[in-house]
Amino acid sequence: MTTEELFDILEAIAKMKCETQTLELKSAKNGCPKHLYDTLSSFSNQDEGGIIIFGIEEENDFSETGVYDPQDIQKKINEQCLQMEPIIRPLITVAKKNDKYFVSAEIPGIDIADRPCYYKGRGRMKGSYTRIGDSDEPMTEYEIYSYEAFRRKYQDDIREVPRATIATLDKGGIHKYINALKNGKPNLSLMSNDEIYELMSITRNGKVTLSAVLMFSPYPQAYFPQLCITAISVPGTEIGMTGDSGERFLDNQRIEGNISDMLNEALHFVKRNMKTKTIINPKTGEREDRTDYPITAVREAVLNALVHRDYSIHTEGMPVQLNIYENRLEISSPGGIYGRINVDQLGKVQPDTRNPVLAKGLEILRITENRYSGIPTIQREMKQNNLPPAQFHDKRGSFVVEFYKNEIATTQETSLRDDQLELIAFCQTPRTRHEISKFLGLTSITYAIQTHVMPLVQAGKIHLSIPEKPTSSKQLYYSDNKSN
Numbered sequence: 001m002t003t004e005e006l007f008d009i010l011e012a013i014a015k016m017k018c019e020t021q022t023l024e025l026k027s028a029k030n031g032c033p034k035h036l037y038d039t040l041s042s043f044s045n046q047d048e049g050g051i052i053i054f055g056i057e058e059e060n061d062f063s064e065t066g067v068y069d070p071q072d073i074q075k076k077i078n079e080q081c082l083q084m085e086p087i088i089r090p091l092i093t094v095a096k097k098n099d100k101y102f103v104s105a106e107i108p109g110i111d112i113a114d115r116p117c118y119y120k121g122r123g124r125m126k127g128s129y130t131r132i133g134d135s136d137e138p139m140t141e142y143e144i145y146s147y148e149a150f151r152r153k154y155q156d157d158i159r160e161v162p163r164a165t166i167a168t169l170d171k172g173g174i175h176k177y178i179n180a181l182k183n184g185k186p187n188l189s190l191m192s193n194d195e196i197y198e199l200m201s202i203t204r205n206g207k208v209t210l211s212a213v214l215m216f217s218p219y220p221q222a223y224f225p226q227l228c229i230t231a232i233s234v235p236g237t238e239i240g241m242t243g244d245s246g247e248r249f250l251d252n253q254r255i256e257g258n259i260s261d262m263l264n265e266a267l268h269f270v271k272r273n274m275k276t277k278t279i280i281n282p283k284t285g286e287r288e289d290r291t292d293y294p295i296t297a298v299r300e301a302v303l304n305a306l307v308h309r310d311y312s313i314h315t316e317g318m319p320v321q322l323n324i325y326e327n328r329l330e331i332s333s334p335g336g337i338y339g340r341i342n343v344d345q346l347g348k349v350q351p352d353t354r355n356p357v358l359a360k361g362l363e364i365l366r367i368t369e370n371r372y373s374g375i376p377t378i379q380r381e382m383k384q385n386n387l388p389p390a391q392f393h394d395k396r397g398s399f400v401v402e403f404y405k406n407e408i409a410t411t412q413e414t415s416l417r418d419d420q421l422e423l424i425a426f427c428q429t430p431r432t433r434h435e436i437s438k439f440l441g442l443t444s445i446t447y448a449i450q451t452h453v454m455p456l457v458q459a460g461k462i463h464l465s466i467p468e469k470p471t472s473s474k475q476l477y478y479s480d481n482k483s484n
Helices: 003-016 037-044 070-081 123-127 141-151 171-182 193-199 210-216 259-273 295-308 356-364 374-384 418-426 433-440 445-458
Strands: 023-026 050-054 091-097 100-107 129-132 135-138 229-233 251-255 276-280 287-291 320-324 328-334 391-394 398-404
Touching: 003 023, 003 050, 003 091, 003 100, 037 050, 037 070, 037 100, 037 129, 037 135, 070 091, 070 100, 123 141, 171 193, 171 210, 171 356, 210 259, 210 356, 229 259, 251 259, 259 295, 259 320, 295 320, 295 328, 295 356, 295 374, 295 398, 418 433, 418 445, 433 445
Parallel strands: 023 050, 229 320
Antiparallel strands: 050 100, 091 100, 129 135, 229 251, 276 287, 320 328, 328 398, 391 398
């Protein structure tokens, strides 16, 4: 960055008085911090990287104390970067302000195929960190494994299940599947069933695979007791709250069976725990029954949880969770977002597929479309039912979908489009131009800011961290809350 851009960041820090997902502040008045490794690792392990500013004393109301020696601190920063694997090449900028020197180190995000970046002195398992808000947190064993699984293209959905055999699977279901496979494929029709089993990963080296068990076993939980859905309905907005009679659960069910069985039973659970109200359609004048949550949207979310959850040995003891609260419905599945996509791009770009064989098999069985239409369908259904957009969260090893049942009713809220409400919510954490452009799925940063952000700035919905320099490349955009 230029010295002018560094000055802009210092001004923004003075106003916001906080660190962010991409900004770390270090006091260096008396020497270079000796342990930058955690932040170097966490910034390298996120797409947008991050910036470390030296010369700010956070504990003293973010005062500008400056650095002890701008020349020596650059040397010390580089020395620590060389201790990382892969080696980090920071972009360092020095600026003088009021006779004090400040130093910034821009840490680039590395490609997902090279992650995790870690401190060599601690090793991969103990030296890998991830950024959570303004904190550097040690990566879990599963988080480290997930990078390796993507890099090496592990297919946990076709790992062998030693106790299972073809005889233990539903013969009718397999017959239906094979017939659907052969339809319109003359070359495949010439193959024997055993050959097709191996080709389509129903078996692997003669052993039944996990995908086959999940699709065709009458009871997969005989092999994997926790590959199920735990469903609860609670009398409040958080687990632990009790009802008038002291009850902790209004309904509580362990949902088992193959994927088709679990999907159907989960929808039954949701239906019996939802309220239905009758409304008058203002356009047709006809009476309509409307549930708390559109069942089509719920079906897509449950199906996504079952198809795209992590099925590795690291998570086989974790069930999918379906929780119905007084104000919302949550579906949580083991395994964070897979591959290069992030939560802000869901429904906008084509994602990598964690379980391709399972997804393909369920497509052939006509249980899922496998056309990446699930999230757009969810949001369309929520909009048609006058409900807030579904919320998606990548929570360190789990993926959570939230449905809220409160209708969008105020004039202030309905005056904004859904995409504007989503952008305002996204900017609750201060965002850069690049982050916003990526969130909107646009390649032109200038177009994204001028067309989508500035109208909300003019309306007072989004604010500038450096309002006196609106065109600054280090500008951050932030909102107060989701609706104003």
